[in-house]
Amino acid sequence: MENRLLITSSPHIKSTRTVQGIMLDVVIALIPAAIAGVVLFGFRSLLVILASVASAVASEAVYQIAVKREVTINDFSAVITGLLLALTLPPNVPVWIPVIGSAFAIVIVKQVFGGLGANFVNPALAARAFLLAAWPLHMTQDWLNPRAYDAVTSATPLVAFNSTGQTALTFKQLFLGQRLGSLGETCILALLIGGLYLIVRDVIDYRIPLGYLGTLAIGTWVFGKPGAFFQGDGLSAMLLGGAFIGSFFMATDYVTSPVTPRGRLYMGIGAGIITLIIRLWGGYPEGVTYAILFMNLVTPLIDRYVVPRYYGYGHDEMARRKAAGGETR
Amino acid sequence: MNKSKVSLGYDFVKGFIDENPTFKLAIGMCPTLAVTTSVINGFWMGVSVVFVLAFSNVFVSALRKVIPDEIRIPVFVIFIATPVVIVELLMRAYLPAIYDILGIFVPLIVVNCLIIHRAEAFAYRQPVINSLMDGLGSGMAFTINLMVIGAIREFLGTGQIAFGSVAFPEVPLFEPAAVMLTPPGGFITLGVLMALLNIAVARVNKRKKAGSDIGYGNC
Amino acid sequence: MITIKKMFGGVAVPHKKGLSEKSPVEFAGIPGELVLFLSQHIGAPSVSTVKPKDAVKRGQVLAEPRGFVSAALHAPTSGVVKAIEPRFHPVQARMSEAIIVEPDGKHELFEQLSPAVSGLDSISAERIKALAREIGLVGLGGAAFPTAVKLAPPEDKPIDTYLLNGAECEPYITADHRLMLEEAGKVIFGFKASMKASGVKRGIICIEDNKPDAIESMKEAMSAYDGLELAVLSARYPRGGEKQLIQAVLGREVPPPPGLPFDVGVIVSNVGTAYALADAILTGLPLVERVVSVTGEGVANPSNFRALIGTPVSYLIEKAGGFTGTPGKVVMGGPMMGPAVKSLDVPVVKGTSGILVLTKEQAAQEPVLPCIRCGKCIDVCPMGLQPVWMSAYAERGLIEEAEGYRVMDCCECGACTFTCPAKRPLVQWIRMAKAEISSRRNAQRKS
Known part of the structure; x- marks a missing residue:
């Protein structure tokens, strides 16, 4: 008798990194921001987060059962979508908003296009854009005062910043999230912890947040002050609004960002430029959502044209130059 | 002949499922998306298209043997433009409120590819009576499509479905989603309905096939 | 240095060298049968110079190279040529002509081996x-x-x-x-x-x-x-x-x-x-x-x-x-x-x-998940290629597109498949595309 030996194509060993592991890392990285949201805006935030995550996971399971596919809720990708969406919502929204938003993100944006790896825009952001178009008042007025937990319907500090180029908030207030804003976007400290965790764990590429925030800061410094150049407050531009959560957690979504390092840098820069344009000269107070969605759509184009330099490229280049030189002569 | 009778009925019915202009052929998308913010808009747009389609199909079919092949498209356009002008003038005279909403999309029926498509693909090759049936069938299917899309968008976007002064339900049951009245809402509704119809058709066909397989097995 | x-x-x-790096090289001994493929190398298979029942000694020529890119083959030990027949070649993964030698256990050296040189x-x-x-x-x-x-x-x-x-x-x-x-x-x-x-x-x-x-x-x-x-x-x-x-x-x-x-x-x-x-x-x-x-x-x-x-x-x-x-x-x-x-x-x-x-x-076997386009395969590719697209095209039978992504440059080192978090067999698809392209080129050359 002979043992049955397995025949497969090499390599015969695989790394220990898995899709689930990566997704779990992202969930872990988002937890500080979620905790910060609950601390700053109270129990309501927790409700919004839980509703969003539960709806995302349930939608994925229901859809996959309905179309008789394998149920893949254990890969954590639905959890991330739900969590990300919740963190971009105003803390005082009615609970049905995250429920509908997450269901939309999972079913319409992700599963209908083929599930994990096949969506062409970031599900959480597409759902946020949908909610913004569907219930604009809830999405722009349901704020809570940090640590006071009372409802506020005034505009976020970003609106004033965009028109005047300055903000009354101190760096400390901005860094710790002591301002009106979506429940997960305000606390820069928590986002930084999560973002650095992902970079250290080699989950995300630092080039996207670097390109994004860098472009935004430099652009705001140049154009941010009305009537004057090179006097804008680039630092506050990064800390206000959703630029931080967007650049670290949304724009870095694998499926909808370029695959090459250089392409990722370009995506970050592109998103930064679009955010800047919308903020300074556009009709909306915040442009992060649309900037990243736009760059999601451009990603296939970037992947097509921004390719790594292949081994031996120099020889081909030399041959080309020689051929070109020969022609001119 | 018996065969032509069968096909006469089929020519009418096929527009509803097999050659559904919106969900199967995906033609005439411009008015489909633009005017379906309410049931009533969809209805009047549909009625206009039925009239134009029947008119143009009949004339194209009747004159198909004398229309030179090379210039058939300009000729089609004349046959289409004539009823469109009639519809436009009638609507302006008797339904000014609807005309205000539909506006540019009524004259634009001239370039609605559904009508050109039926003229080119069907009426130009078929007898007059078949072409009439085809025009009525396709047009009515189109009307139903617009009304269904309109109903969904109106209901989700405003919380109600209104017919003139009557609205159902009287008070919205939920907070209406404004996005459904915008073009993205139109695309989403269209996409979902298209998917559902195709799933349903695929299921029915599969069942039919399975049934016939068993039948063959038994005999 | x-x-x-x-x-x-x-x-x-993971290097895992520790398993065997401390164990000195030992002579394995003489097995009951030796299978010597005429094609041991890249290039034309060698041509047998012995026939069944010939007695051979350690170091004696069994086969001569055919052409420039080819190599000779020698008897590893003394014994008798039992047969010359096709056997399964583990590297080429197909049947291949081989000389089968039955050792006599004496391990006698061939007398005509050229003399040793000192420096x-x-x-x-x-x-x-x-x-x-x-x-x-x-x-x-x-x-x-x-x-x-x-x-x-x-x-x-x-x-x-x-x-x-x-x-x-x-x-x-x-x-x-x-x-x-x-x-x-x-x-x-x-x-x-x-x-x-x-x-x-x-x-x-x-x-x-x-x-x-x-x-x-x-x-x-x-x-x-x-x-x-x-x-x-x-x-x-x-x-x-x-x-x-x-x-x-x-x-x-x-x-x-x-x-x-x-x-x-x-x-x-x-x-x-x-x-x-x-x-x-x-x-x-x-x-x-x-x-x-x-x-x-x-x-x-x-x-x-x-x-x-x-x-x-x-x-x-x-x-x-x-x-x-x-x-x-x-x-x-x-x-x-x-x-x-x-x-x-x-x-x-x-x-x-x-x-x-x-x-x-x-x-x-780990379950294969859909590609999430993390780009890790591009990061690790020593040839600067994009395995994510090469394999995706190859998987769908789009061979020309895969070739456009320079699939023929791939050295099949396996780094991309090793690192893929979705456990996708990237190299397998790339190999398939390479084989297809090679056979098309060969067919073209012949016609």
Whole structure:
């Protein structure tokens, strides 16, 4: 008798990194921001987060059962979508908003296009854009005062910043999230912890947040002050609004960002430029959502044209130059 | 002949499922998306298209043997433009409120590819009576499509479905989603309905096939 | 000594060298049957000069090379030619003509072997080149390219540097490691002989830094000669790939296929090849045996053997104490590039650097998930390619598109498949596309 030996194509060993592991890392990285949201805006935030995550996971399971596919809720990708969406919502929204938003993100944006790896825009952001178009008042007025937990319907500090180029908030207030804003976007400290965790764990590429925030800061410094150049407050531009959560957690979504390092840098820069344009000269107070969605759509184009330099490229280049030189002569 | 009778009925019915202009052929998308913010808009747009389609199909079919092949498209356009002008003038005279909403999309029926498509693909090759049936069938299917899309968008976007002064339900049951009245809402509704119809058709066909397989097995 | 830390793609693989790196090379013994394929190497198969029932002795020619790119074959031990028949070739994965030798156990040496030479000065470059061809020497790193061809670079391509490849970046395998440790003198002698044969003045010995003991012993052996340098590379797969080594050590890039190291003035030889050449010069013995690591969690006593070419895998595993539990997979060579075998009857060929036995648990297939386009495969590709697109196109049968992404440049090192978090068999699809493109090109050439 002979043992049955397995025949497969090499390599015969695989790394220990898995899709689930990566997704779990992202969930872990988002937890500080979620905790910060609950601390700053109270129990309501927790409700919004839980509703969003539960709806995302349930939608994925229901859809996959309905179309008789394998149920893949254990890969954590639905959890991330739900969590990300919740963190971009105003803390005082009615609970049905995250429920509908997450269901939309999972079913319409992700599963209908083929599930994990096949969506062409970031599900959480597409759902946020949908909610913004569907219930604009809830999405722009349901704020809570940090640590006071009372409802506020005034505009976020970003609106004033965009028109005047300055903000009354101190760096400390901005860094710790002591301002009106979506429940997960305000606390820069928590986002930084999560973002650095992902970079250290080699989950995300630092080039996207670097390109994004860098472009935004430099652009705001140049154009941010009305009537004057090179006097804008680039630092506050990064800390206000959703630029931080967007650049670290949304724009870095694998499926909808370029695959090459250089392409990722370009995506970050592109998103930064679009955010800047919308903020300074556009009709909306915040442009992060649309900037990243736009760059999601451009990603296939970037992947097509921004390719790594292949081994031996120099020889081909030399041959080309020689051929070109020969022609001119 | 018996065969032509069968096909006469089929020519009418096929527009509803097999050659559904919106969900199967995906033609005439411009008015489909633009005017379906309410049931009533969809209805009047549909009625206009039925009239134009029947008119143009009949004339194209009747004159198909004398229309030179090379210039058939300009000729089609004349046959289409004539009823469109009639519809436009009638609507302006008797339904000014609807005309205000539909506006540019009524004259634009001239370039609605559904009508050109039926003229080119069907009426130009078929007898007059078949072409009439085809025009009525396709047009009515189109009307139903617009009304269904309109109903969904109106209901989700405003919380109600209104017919003139009557609205159902009287008070919205939920907070209406404004996005459904915008073009993205139109695309989403269209996409979902298209998917559902195709799933349903695929299921029915599969069942039919399975049934016939068993039948063959038994005999 | 230069130290090279710079990385050009690649992955950090678990080296697992500890299993067998402490076990000295032992002679494996003479098995009951030797299977010697006429096609042991890249190029035309050799032509048999013996017929069944012929008595042969250790070192006697069994087959002559046919054409320029080919290699001779010799009897590894004394015995009788039992048959010449097709057997299953583990590397080519198809039936291939082989000479079957039944050993008589006496291990008698062939009388006509050329006399030994004492030093490099007493042998000419021409003689070394001829010897490399006579003894059937091929690259023992795995590709099995006839060495005689390498030693005679085309006139119009001046060679300035000779690299000795002791990187051994494949996990588990320790054959080269042990050779550098135990036979450093002979390895260096063989390397110098190769340099003399090809007329190259500069020689660099390249070793990964996870073999400090081998580095020490090689350093010591080197000191007896002039014109040799040592390059210590950080351990990272696939450091030891010929093209990768040239890039890391010399900063040169070999042109895309059909470019060869010749084109950038470099020759690369494996330490095993240098050792075999030294052996032939000093004792006259042709290439009839090689060092084979029998290792992996699936064998009881991972060992390094001096095994006769043609020894069945089952015999070597037996010698290494047999299996521990049920084996899941047996691989000829390292885990990254070696082919898995379906039967243990297959023999060691000239290019076999190791036999790796993986346990049932290690061989378990993980579920393949959809690609999430993380781009890790692009980060690790040492050739600067984009496995994500190449494999996606290949999987869908879009061969031209895959070719457009330079699928033919792929060296099949396996780094992308190793690193893929979705466990997608990228290399498998790429291989399929390459095979399809090759067969189309061949068909085109014929028509």
